[in-house]
């Protein structure tokens with residue numbers, strides 16, 4: 001395997017380790033810089049050799065060295081997934097600014113997904129600066145256009161806002177959170193307006209399949225809201241990797 005590919009995997013795993021810190025601390029409003037990593041159960045500081053992505057979890061067999069209580073499987077999962085995403089983006093975009101920007105975007109999606117799964121919220125401290133960062137990226141990247149990004153923000157924010165308002169008016173309860181609206185606006189800022197349409201298509205398709213499966217599994221009276229952020233993130237990833245060929249295929253299909 002290419003040495004640079006290996007480096008992109010290691011870099012991704014390292015960033016994944018940092019994303020775990022963000023996932024745990026952002027919902028509590030704590031600093032993501034200080035203090036250093038510590039066991040959430042006994043509070044003991046984690047030394048560097050116990051903090052190696054994925055590897056330490058396996059070596060310690062998923063338990064804290066000091067209190068022996070189990071470490072959440074979230075840690076190696078987030079590290080592993082971020083490492084794979086880094087590799088896929090590196091293979092796609094090579095050593096370029098596009099890789100750096102889309103990896104940062106993808107990392108934000110990973111954090112949003114896990115926080116939404118745990119807490120059913122999408123923190124504004126990620127999505128709102130994310131909209132700004134996406135617009136800035138569209139201005140810096142020669143492949144992107146600011147107009148496209150602005151349309152993406154308007155379409156992403158606007159369409160979901162409309163759906164959310166309509167749903168509330170029809171069913172007299174909140175279906176989609178404002179967090180989803182801001183997340184889709186952020187996706188639009190990074191990927192442009194066409195990707196917003198693809199993201200809505202894929203996320204509602206996968207979301208309804210999973211929703212029906214969960215309902216069948218948990219029983220008919222299942223009333224818990226399933227967070228939509230993970231599906232929007234997944235839809236955005238599909239749009240990022242396959243958006244252009246899909247749009248091309250669709251356009252040639254209708255000739």
Ligand SMILES: [Zn+2]
Nearest residue numbers: 039042064067
């Ligand atoms: Zn411990």
